Amino acid sequence: MSEVLNVGIVGTGIFAKERHLPSYQELSEKFKVVAAFNRTKSKAEEFAKLAGIANDKVYDNLDEILNDESVSYIDALLPVQFNADIVQKCIAAGKPIIMEKPIAATMEQARQIVKLSDSTELPVGVAENWLYLSCTDVVKSHLTEIGPIEAFTYNSTGPFVLHNKYLSTTWRQHPEHIGGFLSDGGVHQLALLTDILGEIESVSALTKQVRKQSGTDDIVFSTLKLRDSSVIGTFTYGSAFGSCEKSVFLKIYGLNGSILLNVSNKKNPYVEVIVGGSAEADAKTSRFEISQEDSFGVNSEFLNFREAVLNKEKHLLKSTPRKAFHHLACVAAFLKSSSENGNNVPVEQP
Ligand SMILES: NC(=O)c1ccc[n+]([C@@H]2O[C@H](COP(=O)([O-])OP(=O)(O)OC[C@H]3O[C@@H](n4cnc5c(N)ncnc54)[C@H](OP(=O)(O)O)[C@@H]3O)[C@@H](O)[C@H]2O)c1
Known part of the structure; x- marks a missing residue:
């Protein structure tokens, strides 16, 4: 499909300028940023210059950009x-939204x-x-080799x-969003973990605030149980410490081996698969180096959203509100558990 989708950007801050715009420009045969609105x-005018948006498409309010019929969707x-307010307004205006x-x-x-997304075909x-x-995908393709999965560490x-x-x-300095940086960055980690292993049923967690600049708790140490499964694991998150190595990894333990996914270097993640049933086994180790493109998934996320918009088929979307609800619900459960001194609490479902 060669149709170009016209994008209307709402909120022309750091990430709009530094990642969304470059991604749309890299995919210029498929997207054109045509309009913008910013508080x-x-x-927005500065952004418009970078994006090549016409002056009369830099709008003064949200209604104007929503009423622009040339805009295929709102980003x-x-x-x-x-977010909730703009989703409601986009649906009322008949505009898809990411x-x-x-x-x-x-x-x-x-x-x-x-609820809003369930109520519409947009x-x-x-x-x-x-x-x-x-x-x-590399991790998923090797999961069966390590036998039944028993546990993990993220x-x-x-x-x-x-x-x-x-x-x-x-x-971010005065977060209204629960968990501040715990949800800001933590949902990414929970997305990766649960995409590979499945949803989390319950958590026991302790959280605390290490840096005053974070505005609220900024680290979590927790144990988790996966939904409808006996798999247990740990989840540790925080970038609030003194000098230390940046370390982002998921280690999955099975009865017949283990898999390590290491994303510490975002440009070059790697996967190490060790297959063997015990310390005495003649274990086989394979290592897969992965070259991750610069947008770190953003280009693919736009292409996926484009398919859903062009086909008028919301079920093609990979990153749905239901999935994102789960990621945030895990953070909410960490905070609740911590407020109860680490009690085991269920993760809310929509
Ligand atoms: N996927 C990722 O890796 C990633 C990375 C970074 C950010 N993000 C996400 O991207 C979004 C924006 O983050 P950012 O870092 O770009 O933040 P930002 O630079 O603060 O941008 C936020 C924009 O929203 C506008 N805004 C603020 N209050 C508003 C209001 N009441 N009504 C309408 N507009 C308002 C701001 O306008 P003003 O110019 O008036 O302040 C600003 O342009 C967040 O959801 C964040 O979680 C994702």
Whole structure:
């Protein structure tokens, strides 16, 4: 299909400029950014220059961009407490929407978005680029070799970055979204984990705030049980520490071996598969180096959303509100468990 989709951007901040626009420009035979709206208009005008958007398509309010019939869909990159509202308005205007993760600021809003997307045939997508990484397919293709899976360890830890550009955004400094950085970055990790192993049923967790700049708790150490399964595991997340190696990995333990997915170097993730039933076995180790393209899944996520829009078929979407609800619900469960001194709590379902 060669039809070019016309994109209307709402929220022309850091990620719109530094990742969404370059991705659309790389895929210029399939997408054209034609309109923009931002709370501070001067930033939308600056964005429009980079994107080649005509002056009269830099709008003063949301209604104007929603009423622009030339816009095929809305790509929203807002502080996430505004996601539910814009989904509602897009559906009312008959426009498909893809919005940036996490799905919402609260579970109530997340539930509302799932309901709204269930109520329409329009594609409503959550931009969760970690669902589109090629390393995931490599791991999945080797899972049966290591026998029944028994347990896993997910770790995403790193040093605090003092000059992190994202820390300068006021909505992150004073988070309305539950868990602050725990949901901001944590949902990516939960997306990768649950895409490979399945949904999480319950958690026991302790969270705490290490850096005052985070505005709320910023690390979690937890144990998890997968839904309808006896698989158990641990999930550790936080980039609030002093000097340490950035370490992002999933280790899956089976009765006949193990798989390590290491994403510490985003450009070159690798997968190591060890097949063998015990310490005495003549175990076979295979290593797969993966070259991850620069957009880290964003290009693929746009192409997937495009298929859903062009075919008017929301079921083609990989990154659905239901999936994104689960990722945020895990963070909500971590916080609830921690507030109860680590009690085991179920993960909410929509
Ligand atoms: N997938 C990823 O790896 C990734 C990475 C980064 C960000 N993101 C997501 O992208 C989204 C944007 O993040 P960002 O880092 O780009 O943040 P940002 O730079 O702060 O951009 C947010 C934009 O929303 C606008 N905005 C703020 N309050 C608003 C309001 N009340 N009504 C309408 N617009 C408002 C801001 O306008 P002003 O110019 O007026 O402030 C700003 O342009 C978030 O959902 C974030 O989670 C995803």
